[in-house]
Amino acid sequence: DDSRLQMPRNLVAALIRMENSRSHQDLRLVIRELIDWLQLPEHTKIRRSFTVFLRGVLLPKRIPDKDFSTYEDLLEVDTMLAEKVRDWTRAWEKEGLRKGIHRGRREGLERGLQRGIKQGKQEGREKGLIQTAIRMLEKDMELAVIVDITGLPLEKIKDISENREKYAAELES
Known part of the structure; x- marks a missing residue:
């Protein structure tokens, strides 16, 4: 300058x-x-x-x-300040790293929890639809009607029909 x-x-x-x-x-x-x-x-x-x-x-x-x-002497003061600044920089870096790790963990947990909730809701909806399909199959309703009401694919309804006991057991667990 x-x-x-x-x-x-x-x-x-x-x-x-x-x-x-x-x-x-x-x-x-x-x-x-x-x-x-x-x-x-x-x-x-x-x-x-x-x-x-x-x-x-x-x-x-x-x-x-x-x-x-x-x-x-001024030179001693300057040297001390240089060391102090280095110490503070290291401390700030450590603190920044600590906060970054903490924040990352917190955000990771929040995202994981949100994904878990979303996945749980999805699984709950799917179990509810499967349970509805099983009841409809027990009442001998047509596959096309079950597909229309539950929104499940025809192949899934056929699989549920062929493996009712397996699906019923999964719903209970």
Whole structure:
């Protein structure tokens, strides 16, 4: 980005950018700029002041579960943030994977249940039609009438007629 290359080395602007940074990557960008700007030995106090501000004010608000008292230099803070971002990324990936697996299982169970219900309804309808066909056959009704009323194919009605006991036993189980 050309605007970043031409940006003046304004320490106040860097401080404001740190406070307004929305992500740890944005904060690290400002810290790395400061590290680059403040390399000379005469900048040691300014570097130290930024480090004190980061470890005492800004970072505890952003990362409350971490102790920053041991950080003495901007480079240490930058390294810690890089590690923290990697840790968070791994944690987010694990959490995402866990949620994905949970969601997949839940959706799979829901789909399986829906299919099971649909299949159960279909089987129930079919059993009801077979039971109706058996009763009609017991009353010696014509096959064409049974086909017309039940909607079952003629071949199925013939099979039911020839194997009534088998179908009756299946209906009872």
